[in-house]
Amino acid sequence: MSEQPKAAVSPTACPRLPRGVRLVHNEAQGGWLLLAPERVFKADAISAEILKRCTGETTVDAMVDDLAKSFNAPRDRIFADVTILIGGLADKKLLEL
Amino acid sequence: MLAPESMPRPLGLLAELTHRCPLGCPYCSNPLTLDKRSDELDTETWARVFCEAAGLGVLQVHLSGGEPAARRDLEQIVKAARDAQLYANLITSAVGVTAERMRALADAGLDHVQISIQDSEQKSADHIAGYEGASQRKRALAAEAVKLGLPLTINMVVHRANIERVEPMVELALNLGATRVEIAHVQYYGWAMKNRAALMPTREQVERAVKEVEMLRQKHRGRIVIDAVVPDYYARFPKPCVGGWGRRSLNVTPAGRVLPCHAAEVIPGLEFWNVREHSLEDIWRNAPAFNAFRGDDWMQEPCKSCAMKEKDFGGCRCQAFLIVGDARAADPVCHLSPHHARVEELAQMRDETAYAYRG
Numbered sequence: 096m097s098e099q100p101k102a103a104v105s106p107t108a109c110p111r112l113p114r115g116v117r118l119v120h121n122e123a124q125g126g127w128l129l130l131a132p133e134r135v136f137k138a139d140a141i142s143a144e145i146l147k148r149c150t151g152e153t154t155v156d157a158m159v160d161d162l163a164k165s166f167n168a169p170r171d172r173i174f175a176d177v178t179i180l181i182g183g184l185a186d187k188k189l190l191e192l
Numbered sequence: 193m194l195a196p197e198s199m200p201r202p203l204g205l206l207a208e209l210t211h212r213c214p215l216g217c218p219y220c221s222n223p224l225t226l227d228k229r230s231d232e233l234d235t236e237t238w239a240r241v242f243c244e245a246a247g248l249g250v251l252q253v254h255l256s257g258g259e260p261a262a263r264r265d266l267e268q269i270v271k272a273a274r275d276a277q278l279y280a281n282l283i284t285s286a287v288g289v290t291a292e293r294m295r296a297l298a299d300a301g302l303d304h305v306q307i308s309i310q311d312s313e314q315k316s317a318d319h320i321a322g323y324e325g326a327s328q329r330k331r332a333l334a335a336e337a338v339k340l341g342l343p344l345t346i347n348m349v350v351h352r353a354n355i356e357r358v359e360p361m362v363e364l365a366l367n368l369g370a371t372r373v374e375i376a377h378v379q380y381y382g383w384a385m386k387n388r389a390a391l392m393p394t395r396e397q398v399e400r401a402v403k404e405v406e407m408l409r410q411k412h413r414g415r416i417v418i419d420a421v422v423p424d425y426y427a428r429f430p431k432p433c434v435g436g437w438g439r440r441s442l443n444v445t446p447a448g449r450v451l452p453c454h455a456a457e458v459i460p461g462l463e464f465w466n467v468r469e470h471s472l473e474d475i476w477r478n479a480p481a482f483n484a485f486r487g488d489d490w491m492q493e494p495c496k497s498c499a500m501k502e503k504d505f506g507g508c509r510c511q512a513f514l515i516v517g518d519a520r521a522a523d524p525v526c527h528l529s530p531h532h533a534r535v536e537e538l539a540q541m542r543d544e545t546a547y548a549y550r551g
Binding site for chain 2: 101102113114115116117119121123124128130132133135185186187188
């Protein structure tokens with residue numbers, strides 16, 4: 096289990112991938128991957144959906160609304176998933192808030 | 193031999209663009225005999241290799257050396273990597289790279305830069321690098337890279353002379369604007385073997401440094417990522433070297449030989465193929481050197497029946513050869529190896545005389 100992120104994720108923040116971090120799709124490697132300084136992370140389907148929305152132009156709130164609608168899932172649960180993922184990635188310098 | 197469908201796909205390519213380097217670090221893991229400038233691959237061949245690598249599944253290319261900036265075509269090489277859809281990482285000493293050059297590399301699409309710093313104390317850093325003024329130049333270029341918006345990793349190779357300064361090194365990396373720092377204990381291959389007794393820290397020093405890294409990770413979580421390369425002469429279990437032989441990565445030497453790992457040429461009897469004569473895919477699948485230690489058919493006891501073999505792959509083949517004299521033996525770093533006592537003995541050896549620098 097991932098520990099509680101240190102970074103506080105505000106609902107009005109617009110997270111984005113910093114320079115040097117890229118989300119790519121690669122068939123040979125089996126799907127979505129996050130390329131970072133000297134590291135590669137596999138992104139599962141849900142993480143990839145969240146990361147695709149981290150463009151620096153969408154608030155966390157809007158992202159959660161959109162995902163809750165797209166996946167027909169309870170908003171509270173999506174909000175919890177999104178903030179844990181985003182906070183954890185911010186701790187690893189893979190996202191900017 | 194593995195069936196084609198179970199053939200693993202490499203993620204990373206270490207491109208050793210040149211063995212030329214202005215520094216003389218005593219822990220250099222490049223071989224004793226270096227590739228000559230006249231034998232180096234040209235720009236077009238590197239561009240082809242990058243395209244072939246991307247076709248194999250490679251995602252990241254690490255431009256290394258020697259000092260990669262010793263090549264005048266480094267900007268074109270960076271661009272070729274990006275054109276092949278690869279993540280372009282530059283591993284540099286920073287010496288001989290001007291601010292203008294850094295800007296041109298950033299413009300060519302460089303994704304990330306790693307700069308080595310030998311110590312937080314400048315005099316000691318220059319002594320280790322064997323280059324007066326190196327430390328100042330490195331700090332200046334690090335600042336330049338950050339100014340250009342490039343993500344920066346500071347790499348610190350740790351050994352007896354600087355192991356007490358892990359904390360100030362991490363502070364320095366933070367002050368320079370790095371988002372990642374590597375605390376890499378010396379790995380004893382190539383030239384570093386000559387200086388092993390001069391570089392080896394004590395067990396107490398290593399234990400303190402490992403604890404310090406853990407403390408610093410907690411303290412700076414969210415500010416800087418601290419990655420560590422473990423000091424394996426004091427370990428009880430071997431490292432999963434290169435993520436397993438011929439599984440995750442490949443290495444192209446300046447002259448075009450393709451190796452499963454950086455140090456593989458030390459193992460006698462392996463047949464390496466060259467990108468001048470074969471495609472990268474052909475080499476990855478069929479070169480004898482790549483198939484020599486794939487899977488576990490080659491393993492002996494205690495590895496063969498050990499549950500850990502799926503995780504550590506028997507450790508490092510080069511280290512098994514260098515210490516035990518048999519590349520198929522268990523890495524003697526493993527406490528289950530019948531030769532483990534030899535590693536403990538080697539870790540006790542001390543030489544307080546001057547480093548051997550490359551002539």
